[in-house]
Amino acid sequence: MTAYFTVDVEQDCPPYLNTWRGMEEGLPQLLAMLAEEHIRATFFTTGDAARRYPDAVQGIVDAGHELGCHGDTHRNFAALTADESDREIADASQSLRRFGPVVSFRAPFLQLPARHLSLLQRHGYALDSSEGRHKRLSASVRVDRGVLRVPASVTSSTLRWPSAVRDRLFARLRATVVLFVHPWEFVDLRRERLRFDCRFKTGAQALDCARSALRFFTARGASFGLMRDFDERSVRP
Numbered sequence: 272m273t274a275y276f277t278v279d280v281e282q283d284c285p286p287y288l289n290t291w292r293g294m295e296e297g298l299p300q301l302l303a304m305l306a307e308e309h310i311r312a313t314f315f316t317t318g319d320a321a322r323r324y325p326d327a328v329q330g331i332v333d334a335g336h337e338l339g340c341h342g343d344t345h346r347n348f349a350a351l352t353a354d355e356s357d358r359e360i361a362d363a364s365q366s367l368r369r370f371g372p373v374v375s376f377r378a379p380f381l382q383l384p385a386r387h388l389s390l391l392q393r394h395g396y397a398l399d400s401s402e403g404r405h406k407r408l409s410a411s412v413r414v415d416r417g418v419l420r421v422p423a424s425v426t427s428s429t430l431r432w433p434s435a436v437r438d439r440l441f442a443r444l445r446a447t448v449v450l451f452v453h454p455w456e457f458v459d460l461r462r463e464r465l466r467f468d469c470r471f472k473t474g475a476q477a478l479d480c481a482r483s484a485l486r487f488f489t490a491r492g493a494s495f496g497l498m499r500d501f502d503e504r505s506v507r508p
């Protein structure tokens with residue numbers, strides 16, 4: 272079984288905050304934990320984050336992780352016209368591809384209307400992970416308009432659930448496992464005025480939760496791969 276650990280790299284908890292503590296405080300801790308666990312991950316990064324923190328993004332690439340695209344300014348594609356979406360993807364791609372090839376994509380808020388899928392192929396993206404099975408249970412791995420779609424399995428805050436509950440859910444994941452987190456979850460935001468699921472157990476506890484989630488799957492024989500290496504044949508009947 273191949274599993275995928277992914278990270279959405281952006282400002283802190285959009286659209287509620289506009290700070291960047293995740294990049295400055297959370298990301299270094301996450302990278303250190305992944306190195307300790309010998310896990311390579313896919314970092315879906317906004318063009319904005321790459322322009323503000325080029326050294327951090329270079330550090331992600333240098334550590335052997337995959338750099339993917341998470342839009343340019345974390346605007347919701349569901350609210351954009353085709354021209355605006357095209358510009359978001361073009362600008363992000365230009366900023367991100369300074370660090371190397373970028374072929375995997377995840378839309379902000381996991382919202383990518385089907386009408387925008389053709390833009391991904393036009394901009395050189397082969398894989399999209401903008402769907403979430405927590406939003407649409409029937410979302411499955413498939414090719415749509417030339418793009419391989421690989422949904423996230425659970426939402427990010429699920430990793431911070433009490434482990435007895437979380438691990439029962441994890442044990443039921445049969446298909447491809449795609450987990451995701453954000454750098455800002457590893458900053459203590461418990462006292463911020465945020466939605467509960469954004470702030471509970473953030474900080475050091477979130478890092479422990481991410482580590483234990485990785486170990487849950489590796490203990491069951493899973494290996495973690497990069498999304499760009501996703502083998503479509505692995506899910507065909």
Ligand SMILES: [Zn+2]
Pocket residue numbers: 279281341345378379380
């Ligand atoms: Zn995001």
